[in-house]
Amino acid sequence: MATLRETAEKYGPLSEAEAEWLALLTADWQIIADLSFADLVMWRKVEDGFVAVAQCRPSTGPTVHQDDVVGTMAAAGRVAHLQRALDEGGITASREPRWDETYAVREDALPIVMDGKPVGVLTREVSQAVSRSSSRLELNYKGAADDLLHMITRGEFPRQMSVTGSRRGAPRVGDGVLRLDAAGHVTYASPNALSCFHRLGVTGSLMNRSLPRVTSELVTDKGHIDETLAMVVMGRAPWRADVEANGATLSLRAIPVTEYGERIGAVLLCRDVSELRRRERELITKDATIREIHHRVKNNLQTVAALLRLQSRRVQAPEAKEALAEAMRRVSTIALVHETLSGTLDELVNFDDLAGRSMRMAAEVASPGVQVKLLREGDFGLIPAQYASSLALVMTELVTNAVEHGFEGREHGIITVTAERTDESRLRVVIADDGKGLSAEPSGLGSQIVRTLVENELGGEIVWRRTETGSAVDVHVQVGE
Structure with a gap:
């Protein structure tokens, strides 16, 4: 269009x-x-x-x-x-x-x-x-028009600073209209507008009454008054404001009427948004609860990781130490995802930042004696939260495997991670290293975990292959509906 x-x-x-x-x-x-x-x-x-x-x-x-x-x-x-x-x-x-x-x-x-x-x-x-x-309503509507x-x-409308966006609860003409004079007195109030103010607690007619004074008398909690409310009810500025009283909430929008730059009155639109604001508050509360749950899960997982670290210090057998270290790394990766989710209201995760942090952590933990250079090409983009943990674990396991097995006996190495969105719901990731290359497809616990996550949780496929400079893993996964 x-x-x-x-x-x-x-x-x-x-x-x-x-x-x-x-x-x-x-x-x-x-x-x-x-x-x-x-x-x-x-x-x-x-x-x-x-x-x-x-x-x-x-x-x-x-x-x-x-x-x-x-x-x-x-x-x-x-x-x-x-x-x-x-x-x-x-x-x-x-x-x-x-x-x-x-x-x-x-x-x-x-x-x-x-x-x-x-x-x-x-x-x-x-x-x-x-x-x-x-009717009287039609005459006043047409007069305002x-x-x-x-x-x-005269080039005085529209106003550059006017609020014309589609914010939820924006008042419309059918919701209620008031006409004000230059001093903020009501010269006309439509039946719907009068009903709106009655819900706030106004009694009687609004005609010839000062709207700023009426509004000020209604609001009992002066500490939570919208700072723009006074300008709106006076009709001085083309802004929007909410007023709450007696359990009701009105959304107000002022349109100042000017004549050669001098304000001569205003048109005020109003709408009862009590139910809408109540639902918004419920959503905010739910969002805050979800973030708090993610935060607590992250804290609990970090506690589990710390306990595994303490346990590994008491274990003498190398295989047991390695198993505990791998478990600690996987728990830490999941904790990292929940930490990311605890800081956002969205159900989408910026996976580029999360992938960078999890892969750096995996490379450092896997082999402290090897200097690994991580290179990134392409973007993961936004990933739905339901896929984030599985994908982060896959990335961590593959980077760890490349460091532990590809760079064995070396002091440094390079891992290149290439991400490409083949469409909105499909992602292709290639993790390549310049190590000694694969002699056979991995069959350890880490590779089994990766294959299970890719095929069962992410609806994709994974292929290990040898390259001229080392080895690479191709991962195709589903990251959307």
Whole structure:
């Protein structure tokens, strides 16, 4: 799907600043469409007239355009109206409704201004198929929309610092709308907005009351007030804030209304997000619990490794010492994975860092008298936590095997680890050394552990082979669904 900039640039060059301005407008114009109960269409002027480059349908009323109009040229009868909006520089109403199939459409056009220069035309199109008298809510919604549209003609909307992201719980027009004057007094509150504040503990009407004072009286825990809340309820800044009281949580978003740079009021959107915030807190608690479990498992495994180390010091038989050392190394590798998981909320592990640490530890423990140079090529990428322990053990065993058997009788050696993602779910790893090479496929406990993990836990295959400079192991494993 083409971006707004890609679509717009098909019909002429667009500067970086203009593209950003238009993208910022389309990121926030759903509010205007909903307040207007109307479709919005963005037009660019071209040699043959005007072409539509973006559109927005209302969620509060019927749409005019059943089909997308992006990429279509304005009809010849509409060109003069669009050009008049550019020439006059304000909101221009069509002299007569136009007919689309069986119903009439009333259309307003206005220039999209940035830094005093028009960069496009915006049309607000309302179907006349449904005839009804405007309610108080509709009159206030349309009045708020007109305020924002006038700001577009002066280059005062959208706001560069406005919060337009899709953060969970973002309030929408249907959730509740308030209009404020310059002093923060409520000049209108929609029924849904009034219901939201009643849940916070407000009694009676909000009309003509100071919203900052009302909010301040509701919040009893002054130590946990959102620092931006005062600016939002005054309508001074285009920010978002949450307010909590009486077990309810409201998400508020302010859109200051300005006239030639002077703030004359604000439109405030509100939404009851009590249940959403409660679930988020539960998830945070669960995440913290999971991290704590990983941390405790890591500590317990490190204790087991320390006990194995103490036990190995008391054992005289070389085979027993070696067996305890191998067990200690494997436990330490699993502990390293849990240490990594305890520091993240994600179920994905950055395996490049984990692999580097586990392989260095394996090389140092396997043969302290050999100086091993570890080389890395390619990236492992992000590995799901369910595969991390098995893959880390495989890497540790293979590096250990290369050090112990490939470099026997030598003072130094090189191990090269090459990682390659063959697709999103498959990983190929090659561990090569410049040692004496393989005489036969390994059959010890370590190789048995590796084969079992690769084939049974990681759904892959493993092949040992001799090379011109030593030996190599090819591992193909599944690291995703």
